[in-house]
Amino acid sequence: MSTKRFALAALLAGATFLTAVSVEARTLRWARSQDATTLDPHSGNTGPNHVMGHNIYEPLVLRAFDGKLQGALATEWRVLPDDPSTWEFKLRPNVKFHNGNAFTADDVVFSLKRAMQPAADMKSLLVSVEDVTKVDDLTVRIKTKGPNALLVNNLTNMFIMDKEWSEQNNATQVQDLKSKTENFATRNAMGTGPFQLVSREPDQRTVMRRFENYWGRDAVQNDITEIVYRPIPEAATRVAALLSGEVDWVQDLPPQDIERLRTAQGVRVNTGPENRPIFLGMNVGVPELRSSDVKGKNPFADVRVRQAVNGAINRDAIQRVVMRGQSQPAGMIASPLVNGYTKELDTPPKYDVAAARKMIADAGYPNGFSTTLHCTNDRYVNDEGICQAVVGMLGQIGIKATLVAQSLRVHFPAIQRGEYDFYLLGWGIPTFDSHYVFNDLYRTKTSSAGTWNGTGFSDPELDKKIDSLNSEVDLAKRNATIAEIWKQVQASNVYAPIHNQFIAYGMRSDFDIPVDVENTPKVRFIESRRS
């Protein structure tokens, strides 16, 4: 190993002796519970895949650690003044793929169209796109079905691959599970990103080397020359590997280890809020709750019951006891970075058991009622613990909730089918816009919208307002509508927001990696700490 590292250092020293950057090789050994399922950039729309993608590939635009949008392969973007349904992107000149091919508009057109293929999971983010065309080598236009003011927000994980490479290697079609053979792009990659793939062993080890001809090389603030990414599913082993110095960075530290690791020698812990509110949903749509002793009517259909639930939850206690301080109590389903967020809306409902008890009595349930609270036990930070706390708190106002905690593979499909009376859910907001919350959580459920609205909540007037956000290009007017919708849905109390969860990164102290709000940290933005 040391001779290999020395050889690499010597090689890099030879290759870069003319530039002023540090020439010593430095490896970032990075561990996480999950591996990317594939390197095919358009196959899976999930966090671990995007995290891996951002090293090797680049999108047109991306978000830095603080969530701010910035150009990557695009330098400028705008809606055409004379056609509100067309976006124009100016591409970055003099960009090279890892194989030396020049990056041009052809690659963008090819990649976006590839991401729209039926087998591509990324197509969900491009449903509004009608066509992608090349204007010249460095200009691309995206035509949408009707105006779409926020298209650019959907492109932050839409990676661009080399068209020529894809054609040569029979990878123009996106990975398809119905096929009988493996797609070349599943374990190989050709992008313009700051690192190039050296080797890929799924579930074991992925090695990447710094790409010396990366266009943004001068702006990179660290001297990391190699990334070794190792998935370690077992939490205790992951922490041990960090303590023993076998890995430099653990991206998902278990919350119970945070305090212990803060005092450990040679280890640094960074925590920060993730863009992912956690909340409870109440089913208002069914005539009778399936899990309740109240027959013939649905207690949750009465807004006073929902207000009582909101008022009976002690969010500060959950933050203190269940989350050990690692959360921010919330009053709305949107984190502070989301367009439409306000401090007033996010002020948690007042915790007042007496008032809640009175409200539930006024609604006609002086003795409360029983129901089942469905929960995940493998998805969010301390998800089951949150639900246990909620069950206790609701007991104080007479709601006898039985807790059922299951895997997300059972939980999520049941929410989508609207089978639960009362459930826990978390919602990441990758577009950083309120529409993403409204469209999936509040809009009436259809085959293409309201997918995660398991509450049965439906208001056709509200749906119209939500849909109008898609095409409104006047941002001031659009924001006014967003504020109006928030007012309405907050009053509905159909969800009980709990908090925004924090995530924790653990690292050897010669690194200082800030928590990425989307939890898709980009190595190029890490600043070097080594003196």
Place this chain on the structure above:
Amino acid sequence: MIAYLLRSLVQAALVMLAVAFIAFSMFRFVGDPIASIVGQDATLKDRQELSRALGLDDPMPVQFARFLANAAQGDLGLSYRQGRPVAALLGERLPATIELALLSALLALVVGLTLGVYTAIRRNGLLANVIMSASLVGVSLPTFLIGIGLIYIFSVELRWLPSFGRGDVVRLGWWTTGLLTESGRKSLVMPVVTLAFFQLTLIMRLVRSEMLEVMRTEYVRFARARGIPDRVIHFRHALRNTMVPVVTITGLQLGSVIAFAIVTETVFNWPGLGALFVQSVQVVDVPVMAAYLMFVGLVFVVVNLLTDLVYLMLDPRLRSASAAPAR
């Protein structure tokens, strides 16, 4: 003999069919694979279309028949999680598991036999008593705790051994081995010890009690009266007669070590079949789970067959019975 083998093979096929059928009927309780294949942005329509395309909407017997028909043609499908052929995935993981299982079975057998004989011969000795007490720890401590404990002592505190993974492996054809590199050998130590610990104590206690039993028998007393040296009595007369139950247990244990090294593999992030299975269950990767369970059925059948053959070698009475024409 040939009839016996044929009968075993038919039995094997039936066992594997039964295992696959039970596995298939349980899969739908694990959850919906679609939830882990697509991201949260996928619409209900997309989800339904994918479910139909993968045949997940069909009734279970139809899915089972399709799986069998494809498997018979050597096509185990693509992993939902990785988009790679299941056969390749299992083939990649197999060497890691076999290497781990065989080494720990060897360790358990050699050390277990030695200590078992020793504690039986010196049954009132101080050391024998210490070993017996320590073996209680092996029987009662869960594998998970032993593994984590070893990691904290030897990786975190002493930094002698790697806490996870297989180290550098050498490729010999399709086989991979960690025995030929230093980091590979170092990586093997803790997983092998962890996996062997329970087996070892089991074999040791079994050998000890069988030995004590045999030592009390008449022919051992006669042998002693005839002045045959203790060494010969212990190893030639006593030990040999304790071997049948020991071989049974070791055989059964070898099967379960190969099939269910799951906990050890998970703790040490060992890239074997057990770890693959755990990861596949978490995302309801039906093709991998089905193929893995079939494989486990195969392992048990083969191990049982081998155990039976070893009996024939150890016990001449069985040999004459099976050599005789059909009863």
